[in-house]
Amino acid sequence: MDQKTPQKIDIDWTACQGHGLCAELLPDHITLDEWGYPLVDGGSIPPRTLKRARRAASDCPVLALKLTARGAPL
Amino acid sequence: MSSEILWYANRATGAVCLVLFTVVVLLGIAVRLRTRLPGLPRFGTVNLHRTLSLSATAFLALHIAMAVIDGYVNITVVDAVVPFVSDYEPFWLGLGTVALDLMLAVLITSLLRERIGHRTWRALHWLAYASWPVALIHGIGIGTDTGTDWMTWLTVSCVAAVIAAFGIRAAHSARASRRTPAALLRTAEGARS
Amino acid sequence: MTTTTTTTFTDVYMSPRLLAPGGTAADLSTHELRYGPLSYGDPDTLLRTVAESGLTGRGGAAFPTYRKLVAVADASRRTGRAPVVVANGAEGEPASRKDKTLLRLSPHLVLDGLQLAARAVGAGEAHLAVEDGASYLESALAQRNDPLPVQVIRLPKRFLSGQASALAQYVSGNAPLPRHQHPPVRERGVRKAPTLVQNVETLAHLALVARYGADWFRSAGTPTQPGSTLCTLHVPGREVRVVEAPFGLPLNRLLPLEGTSAVLVGGYHGTWIPAAEAAQRTLDAGDLGAGVLAALPTNRCGVTETARVLRYLALQSAGQCGPCLNGLPRIASAFQTLATPGPQANTRQDVARWSGLVEGRGACHHPDGTVRLVRSALTTFAAELDTHARGLCTASDATPLLPIPNEAH
Numbered sequence: 037m038d039q040k041t042p043q044k045i046d047i048d049w050t051a052c053q054g055h056g057l058c059a060e061l062l063p064d065h066i067t068l069d070e071w072g073y074p075l076v077d078g079g080s081i082p083p084r085t086l087k088r089a090r091r092a093a094s095d096c097p098v099l100a101l102k103l104t105a106r107g108a109p110l
Numbered sequence: 111m112s113s114e115i116l117w118y119a120n121r122a123t124g125a126v127c128l129v130l131f132t133v134v135v136l137l138g139i140a141v142r143l144r145t146r147l148p149g150l151p152r153f154g155t156v157n158l159h160r161t162l163s164l165s166a167t168a169f170l171a172l173h174i175a176m177a178v179i180d181g182y183v184n185i186t187v188v189d190a191v192v193p194f195v196s197d198y199e200p201f202w203l204g205l206g207t208v209a210l211d212l213m214l215a216v217l218i219t220s221l222l223r224e225r226i227g228h229r230t231w232r233a234l235h236w237l238a239y240a241s242w243p244v245a246l247i248h249g250i251g252i253g254t255d256t257g258t259d260w261m262t263w264l265t266v267s268c269v270a271a272v273i274a275a276f277g278i279r280a281a282h283s284a285r286a287s288r289r290t291p292a293a294l295l296r297t298a299e300g301a302r303s
Numbered sequence: 304m305t306t307t308t309t310t311t312f313t314d315v316y317m318s319p320r321l322l323a324p325g326g327t328a329a330d331l332s333t334h335e336l337r338y339g340p341l342s343y344g345d346p347d348t349l350l351r352t353v354a355e356s357g358l359t360g361r362g363g364a365a366f367p368t369y370r371k372l373v374a375v376a377d378a379s380r381r382t383g384r385a386p387v388v389v390a391n392g393a394e395g396e397p398a399s400r401k402d403k404t405l406l407r408l409s410p411h412l413v414l415d416g417l418q419l420a421a422r423a424v425g426a427g428e429a430h431l432a433v434e435d436g437a438s439y440l441e442s443a444l445a446q447r448n449d450p451l452p453v454q455v456i457r458l459p460k461r462f463l464s465g466q467a468s469a470l471a472q473y474v475s476g477n478a479p480l481p482r483h484q485h486p487p488v489r490e491r492g493v494r495k496a497p498t499l500v501q502n503v504e505t506l507a508h509l510a511l512v513a514r515y516g517a518d519w520f521r522s523a524g525t526p527t528q529p530g531s532t533l534c535t536l537h538v539p540g541r542e543v544r545v546v547e548a549p550f551g552l553p554l555n556r557l558l559p560l561e562g563t564s565a566v567l568v569g570g571y572h573g574t575w576i577p578a579a580e581a582a583q584r585t586l587d588a589g590d591l592g593a594g595v596l597a598a599l600p601t602n603r604c605g606v607t608e609t610a611r612v613l614r615y616l617a618l619q620s621a622g623q624c625g626p627c628l629n630g631l632p633r634i635a636s637a638f639q640t641l642a643t644p645g646p647q648a649n650t651r652q653d654v655a656r657w658s659g660l661v662e663g664r665g666a667c668h669h670p671d672g673t674v675r676l677v678r679s680a681l682t683t684f685a686a687e688l689d690t691h692a693r694g695l696c697t698a699s700d701a702t703p704l705l706p707i708p709n710e711a712h
Contacts, residue, residue: 048483049624050666051228055144057153069660073625095153097141099228104485291620291632298636 042080042106045089051100058101061092080106116180121254123173125264128249130166131213132268134159135242139275143282160220167217170210202252209245212237242272316548316556317523320531321507323408328439331446334411339514341415343450346376346423353423355517357529358509362391362465362502363572365588368509371489371499376424378490378497385427387493389474390417392433392503393458393465396570396593397615397706401533402503404545406433409507410443414453416506419513421451424499430474431503432456434464460708462571462619466667467500468492469621480621481667504533525551528588537567537597539704552586554596563598565605565683567705570595571612572672574679575605597705604698606687608705609680610635610642615707616673627670630661634677644691651688654681 045058045065054072062085066074081089081103093101137159140147147155177185185203189196191211194204219226219234246269255261323329329337343349354369379386390413394402406413413431421429429451431440440455456474458464464473466481471492473479492498501509508530512520521529528550536544538558548557558566558581566581568574569592576584578598599605617635622628637654641647658677661670681688690697 046485047664048485048666049626049664050481050483052625053144054625055141055152057156060151060153069626071625071629071660073629073664075660075664094224095156097156099224099231102485289622289628291618291622291628294628295614295617295632295635298632299639302636302640 043086043089043103044078044080044106045076045092046102046104047074047076048100048102051098053098053100055097057095057097058092061088061095065089066092074101113180113182116176117182117254120173120176120180123169123176124249124253125255125261126169127166127173128246128264128268130162130169131242131245132272134163134166135238135272136275137162138238139279142279163217163220167213170213174210199252202248205244205248205251209241209248212241212244216241239276316546316552317531319547320511320523321405321409321412321504321533321547322545326408328408329411331411331443334409338412338511341419341510341514343419343422344513346425349419349423349513352512352517353509356512356520357517358505358512358520359528359588360502361504361508361532361594363570363592365591368501368505371501372420372423375489375497375499379425382490382497384496386424386497386499387428387430387474388417388421388424388426388499388501389456389470389493390429390431390453390503390506391465391467391470391500392431392437393470394434394593395460395462395465396572396595397462397708398535398537398567398570398595398597399593400535400543401545401594403434403437405504405507405533406437406440410440411447412507412510413503414443414447414449415510415513416501416503416508417453418449418451419509420499420501420506424497426451426499428493428496429453430456430493432458432465432470432474434458434460462616463621463667463669466669468667470500471498480623481665481669483666523549525549532586532588532591532594534586534591534594534596537595537704539598539600539603539702548586550586550588554581554584554586557586558596558598560598562600564601564603565599567595567597567599569593571616571705572668572675574675575599575609575683576679577683599704600700602698602700603702603704604642604687604696605680605684606638606691607642607698607701608703609676609684610638611703611707612676612705613638613673616669616676620669621667624665624670626661626664630657631670631673633657634661634673638677638680641688641691644694644696646694647688647692651681 052073056068056072058074059066059068065077069075089103093103137155141155141159145155146152174190178187178190183198185196185198189203190207193207194200196203215234216238219231223231250256250265253261350369350372353372358368359365360368375386392402392406417429417431431453433440433455435457444453458473458479461479463469463481464479467488468482468484469479471488472482474493488498488500490497524530531547531549533545533547534557536546536557554566560578560582563578565575565577568576568590573592573595574590599608613635617631620627620631634654634657637650640650654677658674662674663671687697
């Protein structure tokens with residue numbers, strides 16, 4: 037993974053079960069809605085938060101949270 | 111090291127493995143049920159499950175090492191990975207080997223989780239539900255301490271805990287699969303009238 | 304299930320391109336007599352012509368067809384896997400009949416387009432996806448001598464059956480459920496191969512562009528939105544019609560606006576606009592969506608009509624994604640409250656909050672489209688909502704306007 041490419045949080049909604057670990061690990065970027073699902077701010081992850089974001093991606097019990105390159109064509 | 115000490119160490123580590131792996135299974139179910147353990151953040155449940163599984167594996171390695179090193183009965187390194195070929199108690203020992211093989215599949219796929227993807231990981235993780243009872247039966251069949259009060263109580267407690275936890279998990283799964291858009295619509299409409 | 308024969312009025316708005324005159328199905332010889340032979344040419348020339356024509360998708364998203372073809376061809380080069388082409392005739396939108404009508408009347412245009420698209424991207428596999436029935440497709444295929452054999456896939460009748468990733472899943476042999484869009488279907492679709500999913504109407508236009516060229520295609524429509532498009536018109540008192548019209552045609556030439564209070568543009572993921580605004584608007588690919596135009600008479604309640612549609616949309620959720628599964632049933636039920644004259648409490652705020660929570664938080668655009676409809680209804684029917692809150696309703700006719708399959712009352 038290129039360290040310089042800005043990363044953003046991408047959620048596979050078909051997998052997300054609302055465990056909520058991501059909101060605990062990245063409280064500045066993720067909060068939980070009234071049903072327990074993550075509300076993600078769409079911006080780039082600042083470099084100092086990148087390590088915790090990678091941890092959130094690997095700790096998610098259903099691997100629903102992924103980091104993708106910002107601006108990747110859809 | 112005398113054979114007797116090794117034999118006691120093997121039995122002791124075996125008992126510790128029973129307890130540790132039982133707790134690992136319970137914690138795994140807790141993760142699935144999104145249970146929050148008192149005093150711990152949500153990621154604490156997952157981390158505890160993983161950390162304890164590594165500790166349990168360490169004790170299992172000791173347990174196997176004791177058995178192989180001890181010269182009193184003939185158990186080789188091969189017997190640790192290939193089931194049912196040992197000189198000593200081939201069936202009961204073989205079950206232990208089967209349990210180890212299943213657990214190794216679970217462990218290795220978990221370490222490679224992000225590489226293999228959630229679906230494959232999940233399919234193999236189910237083998238944990240096979241590994242635990244096979245290990246339990248291995249312990250009962252081969253165990254020198256089978257029949258003693260403390261071992262009986264320990265075994266019964268572990269079995270009861272796992273059965274209860276699995277029952278809750280199965281009920282949760284059944285409830286979740288009933289949560290269809292139609293069911294939620296009925297609930298929402300019922301609440302409004 | 305009875306086969307509905309939809310009347311077409313082919314000469315009303317422009318000389319017909321897609322639909323056979325007289326409303327009878329064209330067999331292969333009629334088709335070749337009418338349109339002339341099809342020569343495939345080389346893929347690069349075809350791609351250039353498609354680019355010059357400005358053809359965009361007719362499945363709802365209006366994405367430039369040239370860019371889609373190129374993207375799939377690129378993905379194929381990168382992955383080394385031959386692409387799969389799927390002609391999308393699923394038409395899960397209950398109010399839309401254009402794709403079924405096109406397939407019935409001009410199947411060979413669609414099938415020509417399918418072969419051309421396959422050629423353009425270098426596909427190794429071709430499928431035609433339709434809802435149950437349409438047995439005439441196999442006989443239409445039997446008449447042809449296509450370079451790439453086509454498999455007809457019949458889908459269950461669901462709103463999301465035509466969603467690109469759900470369709471790719473079904474063709475792969477799995478349940479027709481939408482998948483996470485990274486990577487997109489054009490990169491990894493049917494059995495992990497790059498997949499081109501193209502609406503059948505788009506393919507029909509492609510077949511004509513290949514024959515007659517970009518300038519011909521651009522001779523109808525507007526410079527920014529060239530060409531023609533099929534629309535399904537719902538006007539109470541008349542049977543449902545499918546017509547072909549050029550982009551830029553004023554809406555008041557398609558629908559009678561006297562006695563109409565609002566027009567639904569696009570379909571169930573579309574927007575309600577007041578009749579006065581509709582009088583100023585033209586046929587526009589930006590909001591035409593599935594090509595549905597429905598006129599709501601002044602004596603019928605738009606809030607009730609919307610509530611019926613929202614109930615259907617909630618039931619049609621795939622139920623995979625938490626926000627959609629939780630939000631759409633609540634929104635639908637709340638709208639039922641708004642549709643019933645009487646005290647409304649916090650219902651409007653609830654609907655606004657839930658709409659904000661479901662938008663953009665799903666694997667597909669079902670929640671987004673639903674929210675679009677909801678917000679347009681809250682704006683266009685604001686006066687009616689206030690009337691309902693006072694315990695009254697201005698409507699005198701409770702006849703449903705829009706078709707809802709298997710509606711339980």
